[in-house]
Amino acid sequence: MSFPSMDELDHTLCARHGPEIHNKIKKAKIGIAGLGGLGSNIAAMLVRAGVSYLTVADFDIVDITNINRQNYYLDQIGRPKVDAAEELLKKINPYLTIEKHNMKLEPSNIPNIFGKCDIVCEAFDVPSEKAMLINALLEKCPGIKVVSGSGMAGFGRSNEIRTERLFADLYICGDGIDLEDAKGGLMSPRVNICAGHMANAVISLIIKGDM
Amino acid sequence: MKVNGKHLELIPPMTVEDLILNTGRRQDRVAVELNGKIIPRSEYACTLLKEDDSVEIVGFVGGG
Numbered sequence: 001m002s003f004p005s006m007d008e009l010d011h012t013l014c015a016r017h018g019p020e021i022h023n024k025i026k027k028a029k030i031g032i033a034g035l036g037g038l039g040s041n042i043a044a045m046l047v048r049a050g051v052s053y054l055t056v057a058d059f060d061i062v063d064i065t066n067i068n069r070q071n072y073y074l075d076q077i078g079r080p081k082v083d084a085a086e087e088l089l090k091k092i093n094p095y096l097t098i099e100k101h102n103m104k105l106e107p108s109n110i111p112n113i114f115g116k117c118d119i120v121c122e123a124f125d126v127p128s129e130k131a132m133l134i135n136a137l138l139e140k141c142p143g144i145k146v147v148s149g150s151g152m153a154g155f156g157r158s159n160e161i162r163t164e165r166l167f168a169d170l171y172i173c174g175d176g177i178d179l180e181d182a183k184g185g186l187m188s189p190r191v192n193i194c195a196g197h198m199a200n201a202v203i204s205l206i207i208k209g210d211m
Numbered sequence: 212m213k214v215n216g217k218h219l220e221l222i223p224p225m226t227v228e229d230l231i232l233n234t235g236r237r238q239d240r241v242a243v244e245l246n247g248k249i250i251p252r253s254e255y256a257c258t259l260l261k262e263d264d265s266v267e268i269v270g271f272v273g274g275g
Contacts, residue, residue, distance in 0.1 A: 125275035138249040179274035
C-alpha cells in the first residue's frame, strides 16, 4: 500500500474541519518543550488535528520506564526522544515539517529555538524547569502564547484537571497537585487527560485566539 | 493590593520576593505577573509593591 499523497491528507482534514479552521491549524507554528508523558502525547494529537509545523526539544532518550505513559514503543528504547517522536508523528503525517532540538533548554537558547512559534507547550516534569522555561518565553518572546501542564499525577479525579488562563499569555492545565503528593505516581490516563487539555487549548488558541 | 484576584493588605515596604515567601512558594518554581507584565526573577527582590497593584503568582508542581 502506498501512503496517501499530501493533497489527499490535506483534503480529508479540510473536509472534516472546514477550510477556515483547517487552514488556520495547518499554518500554525507550534512548539513543544519536553517530549515526555505530556509532550509526546500532545504532539500526536496536534499532528492528527492537522498541525503541520512543529518545533520540538528534548535532551532525553526513550527508557523502559517511559512506556507506561509516554507515546513511545519498546523497540524505540535507547533512541533520542526527538527522533522516536518524529518517527511516530510521520506515520500520522509523513509531510509534517518538524524541527528537532536534541538538547537541554536554557534561558539563553530558548528564544532562538521557539522565537518563531505562535504557541509553545511547556511539557517538562521538574517544577523549577517549568518555571525557567515559562519565564524565559514570556520575558524574551513577546507575542508567544504558552500552554503549561501543572499537576496530573495519580488516578481518578478526572474532572479536577482543568484549563485556566492565569496571565495574559499563559494558560495552565492540570490539578495543581505535585507528583510527590499524588498516590500512584504518573499514570497514562491522567497524563493523557492533561495532555488532551493542553492540545485542546492549543487548537482553540489557533482557531479563535482564546479558550 | 490584589493577589490572584483576592484583596490582600499591603504592609509596605513589600517586594515581589517578600510576597512570594509570604504565600509559601519557592522563587524558583513560580512566574509572576505584575499589572499584566511579567517580572523577571532577577527583579523580584528589588520590585516594590504598591496599594493599587494587581499581582498574579503561578506556582508549578512536578510531573509531566
